[in-house]
Amino acid sequence: xxxxxxxxxxxxxxxxxxxxxxxxxxxxxxxxxxxxxxxxxxxxxxxxxxxxxxxxxxxxxxxxxxxxxxxxxxxxxxxxxxxxxxxxxxxxxxxxxxxxxxxxxxxxxxxxxxxxxxxxxxxxxxxxxxxxxxxxxxxxxxxxxxxxxxxxxxxxxxxxxxxxxxxxxxxxxxxxxxxxxxxxxxxxxxxxxxxxxxxxxxxxxxxxxxxxxxxxxxxxxxxxxxxxxxxxxxxxxxxxxxxxxxxxxxxxxxxxxxxxxxxxxxxxxxxxxxxxxxxxxxxxxxxxxxxxxxxxxxxxxxxxxxxxxxxxxxxxxxxxxxxxxxxxxxxxxxxxxxxxxxxxxxxxxxxxxxxxxxxxxxxxxxxxxxxxxxxxxxxxxxxxxxxxxxxxxxxxxxxxxxxxxxxxxxxxxxxxxxxxxxxxxxxxxxxxxxxxxxxxxxxxxxxxxxxxxxxxxxxxxxxxxxxxxxxxxxxxxxxxxxxxxxxxxxxxxxxxxxxxxxxxxxxxxxxxxxxxxxxxxxxxxxxxxxxxxxxxxxxxxxxxxxxxxxxxxxxxxxxxxxxxxxx
Numbered sequence: 001x002x003x004x005x006x007x008x009x010x011x012x013x014x015x016x017x018x019x020x021x022x023x024x025x026x027x028x029x030x031x032x033x034x035x036x037x038x039x040x041x042x043x044x045x046x047x048x049x050x051x052x053x054x055x056x057x058x059x060x061x062x063x064x065x066x067x068x069x070x071x072x073x074x075x076x077x078x079x080x081x082x083x084x085x086x087x088x089x090x091x092x093x094x095x096x097x098x099x100x101x102x103x104x105x106x107x108x109x110x111x112x113x114x115x116x117x118x119x120x121x122x123x124x125x126x127x128x129x130x131x132x133x134x135x136x137x138x139x140x141x142x143x144x145x146x147x148x149x150x151x152x153x154x155x156x157x158x159x160x161x162x163x164x165x166x167x168x169x170x171x172x173x174x175x176x177x178x179x180x181x182x183x184x185x186x187x188x189x190x191x192x193x194x195x196x197x198x199x200x201x202x203x204x205x206x207x208x209x210x211x212x213x214x215x216x217x218x219x220x221x222x223x224x225x226x227x228x229x230x231x232x233x234x235x236x237x238x239x240x241x242x243x244x245x246x247x248x249x250x251x252x253x254x255x256x257x258x259x260x261x262x263x264x265x266x267x268x269x270x271x272x273x274x275x276x277x278x279x280x281x282x283x284x285x286x287x288x289x290x291x292x293x294x295x296x297x298x299x300x301x302x303x304x305x306x307x308x309x310x311x312x313x314x315x316x317x318x319x320x321x322x323x324x325x326x327x328x329x330x331x332x333x334x335x336x337x338x339x340x341x342x343x344x345x346x347x348x349x350x351x352x353x354x355x356x357x358x359x360x361x362x363x364x365x366x367x368x369x370x371x372x373x374x375x376x377x378x379x380x381x382x383x384x385x386x387x388x389x390x391x392x393x394x395x396x397x398x399x400x401x402x403x404x405x406x407x408x409x410x411x412x413x414x415x416x417x418x419x420x421x422x423x424x425x426x427x428x429x430x431x432x433x434x435x436x437x438x439x440x441x442x443x444x445x446x447x448x449x450x451x452x453x454x455x456x457x458x459x460x461x462x463x464x465x466x467x468x469x470x471x472x473x474x475x476x477x478x479x480x481x482x483x484x485x486x487x488x489x490x491x492x493x494x495x496x497x498x499x500x501x502x503x504x505x506x507x508x509x510x511x512x513x514x515x516x517x518x519x520x521x522x523x524x525x526x527x528x529x530x531x532x533x534x535x536x537x538x539x540x541x542x543x544x545x546x547x548x549x550x551x552x553x554x555x556x557x558x559x560x561x562x563x564x565x566x567x
Contacts, residue, residue, distance in 0.1 A: 034069025036553045049124060051152040051168060054142040054527055055559040061524050062531035063555045070516020070536025072389040073343040075171075076334075076379055077138065077533060078110070079194055080372050081131055082354030082365070083394035085509055086402050090362065090441060091369035093412040098370075102409030108370070109377040110392040110511040115520040117510040119529065121396045124153040128505035131193035131354065132205040134395035134526060139197045140168035141530035142559070147205050149197045149225070156203075160220035163203035169560040171530055171540075172198040172345055176235030177565040178543045181340035183333045184238045187310045187326055187368070188351030189245025191225040194395060198347055199237060200228040209248040210268045224248075230272045233566040236280065236300070239340075240333045243351075244306035246287065249273050257287055258321045262307050276302050289322035292332065298339055301332070312352050312364045313371040314488055326350060326371050327378040334382045343539060348375055357398040358500045360446035360491040361463045363413060365400070380513075389514040389536050393529060397504035399444035400492075404430050406440050413486040416440050429481070436477050439485050441492050446501030448491035450478055461491040470497040531556075 038060035043053060062068075080087070088108065096106025123133035123146040130146040137143045140150050147157045150170050155162025176182045176199075186195045191208035207213050208225045226248040229237065246256060249272035250264025266272070273285055283300035286292045292303055305323045310316075316323050324332075330348050337344035350372030356364035379390055404416035415437040416430040429437035442448070447465040452458040454469030459478045477493070484490065494501065510529065512520040516536025534541050534556060541556050547565075549558040 034066040036063040036068055036555055038063050038551065038555055038557055046124060049143075049153065051142045051144075051154075051166065052559045055140075056557050058141045058525060058527040058531045059535075059555055059557045061528040062519060062535050063553075065519035065521060067516050067519035067532050067535035068553070068555060070389060070519070071387075071538060072515040072536045073387040073539070074337075074346070074383065075344075075389045075533045075537055076346045076348065076383070076391070077529070078372065078376055078379070078390070078392040079135065079138070079347065079349045079351075080353050080369060080392070080394045081188070081194055081349055081351045082357050082396060082398045082503065083350070083369060083372070083508065084397035084400060084504060084506065086400045087353065087357070087365060087369055087394075087398065088509060090400070090402060090412050091366040091373070094366045095370045095373065097409070097411060103412065104408065108373040109380065110373065113390070113392070113511040113513040113517070115512040115517040117512075117520045118507040118523045119393055119510050119526045120507055120523065121526050122505060128503050129396045130205075130503065131395050132197065135194040135197040136168070137525075137527040138393075138395070138529045139170040139172065141171075141527050141534070142168050143525065143527045144168075148203050149193065149205055150201045151203060158204045158214070158217070160203060160217040160222040163201065164221060167201040167562050169562040169565060170198055171533060172238065172347070173232070173234035173562070174543060174560070174565060175345040175540060176232075176237060177567065178342075178540070179235070179340075180342045180540065181239045181337040181344035182235075182237075183240035183337050183344065183346040184242070185240065185326070185329045185333050185347065186243035186349040186351045188243060188349065188355075189248065189309055190229065190241055190243040190304065191245050191248045192243075192309075192351060194349045194351060195243060195347065196225045196229075199232045199234065200225045202228075208245070209265050210270075211265055226266075226272055227270065230276050230279070235567065239344075240301045240336055240346075242301065242303040242305075242329050242333065244304065244308055244310040246273075246304040247307040249276075249304065256307050259307065273302070273304070287321070289324045289328075292324055292328075298336060301336060303329070309352060309355065312356060312368060314364050314367045326375040330375040330378045331382055334379060338382075343537065345533070345537075345540070348379070350375070354398070357400060357443075358446070359464055360443055360448040360461070360494055360501050361489070362400060362441045362492050363486075363488045363490070364463070365398075366412075383514075385514045387515065389512065389516050389533065391510065391512045391517075391520065391529065391532065393510045394508035397506045397508055399446070399501060399504050401442050401444065402440060403442060404438065404440060406430070410440065411486060412440055413490075414439065415480055415485060432477070434477060437480050438477075439480065439492055443492055443494040443501050445496035445498045446491075446494040447497075447499065448494035448501075449497035450493060451497060460485075460493075463489040463491055465491060467497065467499045
């Protein structure tokens with residue numbers, strides 16, 4: 001090779017290496033060079049599964065991929081609740097079409113990240129999971145049952161006494177107990193399954209306030225989720241807690257500040273908002289967008305923007321008191337948490353993607369997915385890939401399908417214009433065997449079934465459809481030629497009539513950038529996400545090593561005892 005060619009090759013290699021560093025990547029073999037083998041005992045599934053086994057197995061999956069090589073100061077976990085791979089693809093196209101393009105070549109913000117993997121989402125007792133068990137896996141490093149929050153899999157759902165014996169330490173509790181900043185941001189009630197798994201431990205995800213506890217649970221010493229969030233013994237709890245769910249923090253004697261016809265739902269007389277203020281004298285409580293904008297830029301923050309869930313992104317502009325976007329909440333959270341020199345752990349959930357799918361309404365599911373993409377971009381802009389690991393994933397899938405052979409650029413919410421077979425010619429509407437057009441997106445089950453119900457007549461259904469009294473359609477599928485399927489309130493057709501569209505059991509995506517992200521590859525059990533985050537943050541995993549929970553290589557492999565970290 002001549003000297004000029006060698007020089008050019010060297011310059012090209014240098015450019016590629018610099019480019020990799022600039023995007024938060026590493027040299028191609030970086031993960032291999034930091035790979036560590038952790039021995040995991042062979043067991044018989046599911047009989048041999050225990051919380052201890054799940055924790056060690058998740059640690060092994062992360063360590064063998066090189067997560068211990070991460071040098072992150074901060075970690076941010078974005079969860080698109082119910083954000084299946086089909087949801088991502090459809091939202092990508094809708095976002096691109098809104099920007100004036102055909103859509104297919106568009107990318108959501110996390111699709112520019114260098115690392116990807118697949119997450120296996122099943123619960124220990126369910127092939128198709130729920131949000132409580134799945135977020136618990138990501139929060140604790142341990143897979144568990146459906147319907148429970150951050151407890152081991154041994155007790156059955158609603159078994160209070162059993163649950164109190166097996167709480168699992170979460171990443172957020174570990175961080176808060178050791179002086180790191182922590183944050184929880186969501187568009188659902190902050191007491192809902194995903195945010196609730198960060199600082200609470202219950203055998204029933206629906207125990208969001210004291211009125212929902214059973215008499216047996218109270219007698220056994222169980223405490224509701226809202227109260228646990230405020231009274232947590234791990235540090236001072238979340239430094240930033242933002243979302244909906246005011247009613248679970250307010251007594252019935254107190255009227256809601258936004259809606260005259262609503263009051264709190266607590267019957268124990270506790271005003272948990274006042275209790276939070278007392279615990280955080282330097283903190284700020286807000287309940288609308290303007291108050292958030294006017295709030296001091298430092299100190300703890302409690303923001304509860306609705307009595308129930310926050311508005312869907314598509315409906316947010318109509319909110320009377322004003323709600324911030326998920327991107328605005330994300331920017332606010334990061335700005336506050338960055339003020340802690342030790343680093344921070346942050347959860348941001350696009351929680352209402354899931355709710356829109358349950359309603360059978362693809363429009364709201366996709367627009368909330370786009371809102372999550374904007375929030376992820378806000379985090380990218382507010383942090384550095386050199387010190388912050390950002391991981392984006394979903395807790396579970398849904399039954400949304402992407403069907404037919406629509407032509408390039410076909411509006412994703414419209415009928416298929418193209419063909420119904422691989423060899424078909426491209427015409428106007430693609431037709432089924434009845435000679436009727438159909439939409440690109442539909443659901444396997446849900447309230448979009450076209451038969452008449454007690455609430456809506458036979459034919460296309462509209463948001464919201466609370467289903468009962470379903471009948472078999474007398475006229476078969478409706479002719480959609482004159483139906484505006486791009487209307488925000490149109491419900492996609494469902495094959496099976498159910499009151500609520502269901503989750504799916506298929507894998508979901510993981511996307512990552514920043515220190516430790518090169519370990520995010522392949523197909524992993526969902527609880528491995530906890531270990532990706534923990535192992536990539538040396539200062540935090542060291543705290544587990546101090547407690548004696550690490551092996552000779554410094555890998556946290558022993559299930560932590562929560563009592564060691566309570567103040």
